[in-house]
Amino acid sequence: MSKIFLFDALREATDEEMDRDSSVFVLGEDVGHYGGSYKVTKDLHIKYGDIRVLDTPIAENSFMGMAIGAAMTGLRPIVEGMNMSFLLLAFNQISNNAGMLRYTSGGNFKIPLVIRGPGGVGRQLGAEHSQRLEAYFQAIPGLKIVACSTPYNAKGLLKSAIRDDNPVILFEHVLLYNLKDDVPDTDYFLPLNKAxxxxxxxxxxxxxxxxxxxxxxxxxxxxxxxxxxxxxxxxxxxxxxxxxxxxxxxxxxxxxxxxxxxxxxxxxxxxxxxxxxxxxxxxxxxxxxxxxxxxxxxxxxxxxxxxxxxxxxxxxxxxxxxxx
Incomplete structure (x- = not known):
């Protein structure tokens, strides 16, 4: 066991899955050279290059649509929302495309997509940066939604989400990134449907x-x-x-x-x-x-x-x- 921060647990999960499977890649605002707003993708661009750790324009609807298209072709994108509140700009892509395409295509397309990032009420982030989107997305058919609360379940859930063939939203709380706890040094996975x-x-x-x-x-x-x-x-x-x-x-x-x-x-x-x-x-x-x-x-x-x-x-x- 190693005692690590929650943001490091998420980074380890991403790194391990990218190293194992070349179809896994990350995209979002400032995920590359800056390392992500909360350093979940820090230095991954050095190891995997600027294509697999892709910095995008400030255009959530566009890069979410691109990620869904990439998932349809067999890639496994991880979309980081700089703040989950911003993903309301991509609500159409998440609901009408990510959630529905496997069904409306008669199973011809899988959407192995992970959407993750910080959310919740922080400390004086203001109304527009303090959204809790779980209720917004809860009614959308075809999505799986999980919320991590410890470094242990953060890593296990993200690894399972990356390997899942359905779109998974992983909610991370902005005030938990510096939470430190024990995480196994061995590979492990947690179910996406269990309390x-x-x-x-x-x-x-x-x-x-x-x-x-x-x-x-x-x-x-x-x-x-x-x-x-x-x-x-x-x-x-x-x-x-x-x-x-x-x-x-x-x-x-x-x-x-x-x-x-x-x-x-x-x-x-x-x-x-x-x-x-x-x-x-x-x-x-x-x-x-x-x-x-x-x-x-x-x-x-x-x-x-x-x-x-x-x-x-x-x-x-x-x-x-x-x-x-």
Whole structure:
């Protein structure tokens, strides 16, 4: 095991897959000589050249379309969004082309495409750089969506995504790149459709993902002082949602809290609540609690920004309220 930063884990995954398979290449704004906004592609252009680590113009719709075309011919492109918010400019290409072409071509084309980059609420990045696009893309058929939360799952998920024959969006949180943790020195892969049980417990099930995993862990440490032991599930896969792992936990706890940084209206939590209420309502001893960001553009002001997203204290209060 080696203790490395999350951005280094992503870089290792990219390097290993590019070294193994010459059809893998990276494209995006400043991914080459600059090394990417968060240094995920640092120095890869030296090893692989300027064609396989391709700097593009500031034209998301154009280079996303080029990547999809490259995937149709048998290449395996990795598109880095300098900020995932900018990929709204390529929404048409991602939804109408990447998500649908394998189906509308009758299976004649595969789209082995990875779309990855920083997103989420950072520290005073302003509304346009603080988007959480998981809810935007969740409804698009044909996409797989995962969100990494640790260096370990970041590397394992990216390697699996690169080898998958379908378009995969990997969401990375802008505030997790400098998170450091153990990563195996041997080759490993993680499934793109499975949640992770972070900690076991019998009192309440807490479902979360991305940066909120760490807020939940902080809350669980506080709750343990009062002999309250939640079961924590990191979704990891946002599409498809691993509902069975959640249901297995609910059979023990019968109580559910969902913690997300996504907006409350139409977010990932809303989809989970709908599925649980549709098919597993009898497992619930109390209404599901949804802790989500405020439905407003993220303020630039630091104090106002903090007020829009969930904090560990709110999670602790919600657990105690639910158990009472």
């Amino acid at each position: 992770e049980i972070v900690s076991n417990g019998d009192d309440v099930t807490i479902v979360t993902y991305s940066r909120m995993r760490h807020h939940v862990i902080e809350a669980v440490n506080l709750l343990s002082k009062d002999n309250i032991y939640p079961e924590v599930i990191d979704l990891i896969s946002l599409k498809p949602i691993d509902i069975q792992t959640i249901v297995s936990s609910l059979r023990k706890t019968n109580k559910l809290i969902i913690v997300e940084e996504c907006m409350k209206t139409g977010g990932i939590a809303a989809e989970i609540i709908a599925q649980i209420n549709d098919d597993y309502f009898d497992l619930l001893d109390a209404p599901i609690i949804r802790l989500s960001s405020q439905d407003i553009p993220t303020p630039y002001n630091g104090n106002l920004e903090k007020a829009t997203i969930i904090n560990p204290e709110q999670i602790v209060d919600s657990v105690k309220r639910l158990l009472s």
